[in-house]
Structure formats: structure tokens, C-alpha cells
Amino acid sequence: MAVYTDVSEPQLSAFLEAYDLGTLLSYKGIAEGVENSNFLLRTTGGTFILTLYEKRVARGDLPFFVGLMLHLASRGLSCPLPVEARDRETLRDLAGRPAAVFTFLEGMWTRRPGVPECRDVGAALAGMHAAASDFSGTRPNALSVDAWRPLAESCGADADRVEPGLSAEIAAELDAIEAAWPQHLPTGVIHADLFPDNVFFLGGQLSGLIDFYFACNDILAYDLAICLCAWCFEADGAFNVTKGRAMIEAYRRVRPLSEVEIVALPILARGAAMRFLLTRLYDWLNVPDGSFVTKKDPKEYLRKSRFHRTVRSAADYGIEMDCP
Numbered sequence: 520m521a522v523y524t525d526v527s528e529p530q531l532s533a534f535l536e537a538y539d540l541g542t543l544l545s546y547k548g549i550a551e552g553v554e555n556s557n558f559l560l561r562t563t564g565g566t567f568i569l570t571l572y573e574k575r576v577a578r579g580d581l582p583f584f585v586g587l588m589l590h591l592a593s594r595g596l597s598c599p600l601p602v603e604a605r606d607r608e609t610l611r612d613l614a615g616r617p618a619a620v621f622t623f624l625e626g627m628w629t630r631r632p633g634v635p636e637c638r639d640v641g642a643a644l645a646g647m648h649a650a651a652s653d654f655s656g657t658r659p660n661a662l663s664v665d666a667w668r669p670l671a672e673s674c675g676a677d678a679d680r681v682e683p684g685l686s687a688e689i690a691a692e693l694d695a696i697e698a699a700w701p702q703h704l705p706t707g708v709i710h711a712d713l714f715p716d717n718v719f720f721l722g723g724q725l726s727g728l729i730d731f732y733f734a735c736n737d738i739l740a741y742d743l744a745i746c747l748c749a750w751c752f753e754a755d756g757a758f759n760v761t762k763g764r765a766m767i768e769a770y771r772r773v774r775p776l777s778e779v780e781i782v783a784l785p786i787l788a789r790g791a792a793m794r795f796l797l798t799r800l801y802d803w804l805n806v807p808d809g810s811f812v813t814k815k816d817p818k819e820y821l822r823k824s825r826f827h828r829t830v831r832s833a834a835d836y837g838i839e840m841d842c843p
């Protein structure tokens with residue numbers, strides 16, 4: 520459950536007076552997600568999503584996110600569209616938070632992605648990278664490799680409450696990642712959080728992408744590494760090479776990967792696992808228990824980080840390597 524900021528009915532009714540969405544019929548907090556406060560909104564004008572942006576979304580970044588979604592939709596990608604108020608604004612304030620209303624995307628996210636879904640996500644990710652290639656907006660990655668050490672230090676020795684020795688293990692892994700992080704790979708606009716709960720399917724077909732609030736300019740192959748982490752592991756912690764191969768090959772059919780990108784995949788995956796280990800660890804240690812948030816387990820990404828450290832080449836992810 521992620522509702523950090525609650526909204527009273529009078530507050531919401533007053534907020535909606537700026538829009539041509541008819542009158543409020545019902546609204547309720549949405550369980551999924553941990554970053555922002557999302558509400559399912561029903562008015563006489565239809566069904567919508569109301570999002571109140573929380574700590575990891577800077578108000579100044581919102582025009583980038585909204586502009587990106589409009590740009591991707593104009594290139595044929597299925598994603599939520601911001602609803603303009605009568606004054607043509609898409610961002611307003613509600614209950615002390617920046618807020619926006621979006622179109623409701625039909626579909627469901629899959630709790631147990633199989634090989635077909637991994638294939639579809641690989642193609643969709645590459646399609647998003649291609650569609651965003653002429654987007655004029657730019658945004659540095661606030662959770663790039665440079666942000667990981669400060670985030671780890673903000674957790675400090677409290678990390679050892681999650682697992683003994685974890686703070687030292689993180690510090691050593693950060694040393695390795697920082698020393699090997701690639702500097703000259705192709706970059707572009709990435710989603711940076713394309714987890715299963717952000718990809719919708721309808722009737723067996725991928726029907727849309729949501730949650731662009733970590734989108735930024737960074738290494739394109741890093742976005743693929745994030746998806747390998749988020750989609751290709753089984754519940755028992757094992758990496759599924761068949762899912763990895765399906766995802767990577769589908770991605771390459773839309774956007775070919777250079778040899779240097781392929782060679783860099785293991786270190787990019789170690790970085791991806793570290794990024795989500797650290798944000799989950801921080802929330803695990805800092806979000807008060809009992810709040811309306813279902814915190815995500817940092818140890819899931821500790822296990823993934825440990826797996827990626829054993830990977831010797833991208834062949835271990837299912838890539839057919841031209842060169843060993």
C-alpha cells in the first residue's frame with residue numbers, strides 16, 4: 520500500500536474544480552507502489568489516476584516526466600497521459616504535495632512473468648529508447664552510480680541490522696562497481712524502473728508502460744540490466760537464462776547492442792542490483808512501520824547483487840556471444 524499523503528473528499532472536490540472531469544463519484548488509495556501516493560479516481564467524466572508526488576520526485580523534474588510521456592505517446596507508445604485543467608496546466612498542488620491527474624491505462628501487471636512477457640518487455644524497452652531518441656528534454660540520473668555511495672553512507676552501520684556485515688559488503692561492492700563503471704557507452708532517455716508492476720498486459724499482449732518518475736538520461740544498456748534484474752529471476756533466487764535470452768534478443772531486434780554494451784552488461788547488472796538494494800535498504804530503515812506503505816525486501820536485491828558478482832560474461836545472461 521503506498522499512500523503517504525491522504526486526501527480528504529473536500530480537498531479533492533476543490534482540486535477537481537479546476538478540471539473538466541465532471542463530479543467526483545469515488546476515490547481510493549492504490550495498494551501497489553512505494554514511491555508516490557496514487558489514487559483511483561472515478562468521476563462522471565470517467566476513470567483516472569491521481570498521483571501525489573513524494574520524497575523521491577523533485578517538483579522541478581515533473582515537467583520532464585510529463586513531457587516525456589506526451590512525447591512517447593506521440594510516437595505511438597502506450598502510456599498514461601496527463602490531464603490538463605481548464606487553465607491548460609497539468610501540475611497543481613493538493614494536500615501540500617505536487618499532484619497531477621492521468622488517464623487510466625487498461626491492463627494488469629503480471630505477478631509471475633514468463634518467457635513471453637520477458638520477450639515483450641525487451642522489445643518494449645528498446646521501443647521506448649528509440650521513441651525517446653528525439654525527445655528534447657534532459658534529466659540527470661539522481662540515482663546514478665555517483666549517488667550510491669552517499670545513499671549507502673546514509674544507511675551506515677544500520678545496514679547490519681538487515682544482515683550482519685552488510686555495510687562492509689556494500690562498501691566493497693561499491694569499490695568494485697565504481698572502479699569498473701563504463702564511461703563511454705551509448706546514452707539516452709531511460710525508464711530506470713521498468714519493473715513488472717510498471718508494465719501492463721491485456722489479453723496476453725503488452726498494453727502499456729507506466730511510472731516514468733525515475734526516467735532520466737543515462738546508459739541505455741543499464742536500463743536493460745535493470746530489467747534483467749527485475750524480470751529474469753525466479754522466486755527461489757535463481758537467474759532464468761531462458762528469460763534473459765528472450766529479453767535480450769527481443770531488445771536487440773529493435774535496437775542492436777554493440778559489443779562494448781554486451782561486454783559491460785555484468786557490471787551494469789551489478790550496478791542495477793546495488794541501486795535497488797540501496798533504495799530498498801534506505802526505505803526499510805527509514806519508512807516508519809505501520810505507515811500505509813508495503814516496504815520492499817532489500818535482501819531480494821542483495822541476493823541478486825551476489826549472483827551478478829559471479830557472472831563472468833554476458834553469456835551467463837543467455838546472450839549468444841560472438842566472442843567468448
Ligand SMILES: Nc1ncnc2c1ncn2[C@@H]1O[C@H](COP(=O)(O)OP(=O)(O)OP(=O)(O)O)[C@@H](O)[C@H]1O
Nearest residue numbers: 549551552553554555557568599622623624716730
Ligand atoms: N495510469 C495508470 N493506469 C492504471 N493504473 C495505474 C496508472 N498509474 C498507476 N497505476 C496503478 O498504481 C500502481 C502504482 O503506480 P506507480 O507504479 O506509478 O507508483 P509508484 O509509487 O511510483 O510505484 P513504484 O514502487 O513502482 O515506483 C500501479 O502498479 C498501478 O496498479
Ligand SMILES: N[C@@H](CCO)C(=O)O
Nearest residue numbers: 712714795798799815
Ligand atoms: N521498483 C523499485 C521501487 C522504486 O524505486 C523496487 O522494486 O525496489
